[in-house]
Amino acid sequence: MFFxxxxxxxxxxxxxxxxxxxxxxxxxxxxxENKGYLSxxxxxxxxxxxxxxxxxxxxxxxVMSSVDPNTSGILLKEFLDIVRKKKEAQLYRNEIRHIFTxxxxxxxxxxxxxxxxxxxxxxxxxxxxxxxLEVFREVDQDSDGHVSFKDFEYAMxxxxxxxxxxxxxxxxxxxxxxxxx
Numbered sequence: 725m726f727f728x729x730x731x732x733x734x735x736x737x738x739x740x741x742x743x744x745x746x747x748x749x750x751x752x753x754x755x756x757e758n759k760g761y762l763s764x765x766x767x768x769x770x771x772x773x774x775x776x777x778x779x780x781x782x783x784x785x786x787v788m789s790s791v792d793p794n795t796s797g798i799l800l801k802e803f804l805d806i807v808r809k810k811k812e813a814q815l816y817r818n819e820i821r822h823i824f825t826x827x828x829x830x831x832x833x834x835x836x837x838x839x840x841x842x843x844x845x846x847x848x849x850x851x852x853x854x855x856x857l858e859v860f861r862e863v864d865q866d867s868d869g870h871v872s873f874k875d876f877e878y879a880m881x882x883x884x885x886x887x888x889x890x891x892x893x894x895x896x897x898x899x900x901x902x903x904x905x
Contacts, residue, residue: 747807750774751800761797765788774807818887820880824873830834834870 739747750773762770765835771779777786786858787806791798798806827835827843838861844851863871863879 730767739811743811744804746773747804748800751803752841760802761795761799767798767803770807772809775810808851817877820877821873823880824876827876834872835876836870840871 731793750770751762754770767787768779771777787798787818789831791802803827819821824835827839829839829842837857841853844856857901860871861867861873865875
């Protein structure tokens, strides 16, 4: 299948020195009592400062449960790793949005089979029409003849296990750029 041929997983992203410095400054600002760690509430404030939203209880629980039980909270090293992963996921989602937008040449908010055919002919010209149709049907989760961003994002992130789909990134965003406006 095309998704498995595209092949790459989201690549590791590294923060610039100025971004890394900002993260450290946010950590220090949220660690008001200089404890050397962030409590659950401190972490929530840090996420608001860096990402502009308050994390849900589920997200905060997940982060706090991953913290070393021998510490009272999130150490700087752990915080930097959490923030890097969050930023990486944010960038990957933006890449997916970019690809979807490149495929959505009529700016309708969904993709048709014709959109798929045109896009895939430019990105993978040797891909047969039968394979393109098969990919479209797999991605169109509710079989309404339209691939929503939600459908597209699901296929990009999780794929269709057992059908050779894998998450993809890397080569494809660059290929999608060839499609132009």
